[in-house]
Amino acid sequence: MNNYSEKFEKMRVAGKLAAKTLDMLTENIKEGISTEFIDKLGYEFIRDNGGYSAPLFYRGFKKSLCTSLNHVVCHGVPTTERALKEGDVLNIDVTAIVDGYYGDTSRMFCVGEVSVKANNLINATYESMMKAINILRPGIKLGDIGNEIQTYVESKGFSVVRDFCGHGISNVFHEHPNVLHYGKKNTGIELESGMTFTIEPMINVGKYDVKILNDGWTAVTKDKSLSAQFEHTIGITENGYEIFTKSDKNYSRPPYK
Numbered sequence: 001m002n003n004y005s006e007k008f009e010k011m012r013v014a015g016k017l018a019a020k021t022l023d024m025l026t027e028n029i030k031e032g033i034s035t036e037f038i039d040k041l042g043y044e045f046i047r048d049n050g051g052y053s054a055p056l057f058y059r060g061f062k063k064s065l066c067t068s069l070n071h072v073v074c075h076g077v078p079t080t081e082r083a084l085k086e087g088d089v090l091n092i093d094v095t096a097i098v099d100g101y102y103g104d105t106s107r108m109f110c111v112g113e114v115s116v117k118a119n120n121l122i123n124a125t126y127e128s129m130m131k132a133i134n135i136l137r138p139g140i141k142l143g144d145i146g147n148e149i150q151t152y153v154e155s156k157g158f159s160v161v162r163d164f165c166g167h168g169i170s171n172v173f174h175e176h177p178n179v180l181h182y183g184k185k186n187t188g189i190e191l192e193s194g195m196t197f198t199i200e201p202m203i204n205v206g207k208y209d210v211k212i213l214n215d216g217w218t219a220v221t222k223d224k225s226l227s228a229q230f231e232h233t234i235g236i237t238e239n240g241y242e243i244f245t246k247s248d249k250n251y252s253r254p255p256y257k
């Protein structure tokens with residue numbers, strides 16, 4: 001036992017529900033459905049499994065999850081006006097609250113066949129997140145995380161979005177520290193056991209610049225290039241880390257088979 005085991009137990013429960021929600025959605029993603037329908041499925045699943053969707057009414061957000069299509073970087077707002085079509089790449093970002101604690105996770109989904117470029121982007125984004133997760137343990141610095149992601153992503157010719165970052169998370173949705181997805185080794189605060197935060201790199205085919213649409217939420221790439229993202233909620237343990245938002249079905253990245 002240690003002084004964070006109760007917190008970790010609650011993070012595990014919330015993280016598992018968020019991951020299960022994405023697992024459920026995986027079976028439902030197909031050409032012709034609207035992002036609003038995805039929102040409804042997610043909302044009901046989380047509610048029916050003892051949780052609440054954190055984005056709903058968060059700072060005026062009116063939907064239960066984020067659906068970010070193609071050149072949308074993050075915070076895409078579900079709508080009936082957009083049906084999925086062949087070649088689309090979609091990020092679905094789910095945050096569940098259970099017993100006051102938060103589990104925040106996102107994955108990419110492909111509709112039918114997608115371009116080679118899109119597949120490469122998705123793979124590089126996933127790999128960058130996992131490379132960063134793999135170095136986690138007490139004693140490393142926050143900057144080591146960003147450095148790991150940036151070095152890998154730029155070696156593939158892609159760019160790391162600067163305007164959004166990972167975040168501390170526990171019984172608060174977004175809290176200290178900011179977890180940047182770029183940076184220098186051996187800079188920033190030192191990680192300690194018991195810390196809980198997200199890693200959620202947003203990676204673009206083109207330049208890293210983003211702009212926010214008039215709805216006040218949807219962030220898109222300025223150059224309209226494709227963008228991808230994955231997210232896990234993680235805890236730092238005595239000698240490493242625990243991923244709270246892992247899939248029971250081993251769904252990690254497309255193709256989900």
Ligand code: MF3
Nearest residue numbers: 055058061066075093095104
């Ligand atoms: N889930 C997002 C994150 O990873 C936050 C979404 S806030 C919302 O931090 F209001 F846009 F839903």
Ligand code: CO
Nearest residue numbers: 104198200231
């Ligand atoms: Co997050």
Ligand code: CO
Nearest residue numbers: 093104105231
């Ligand atoms: Co999220």
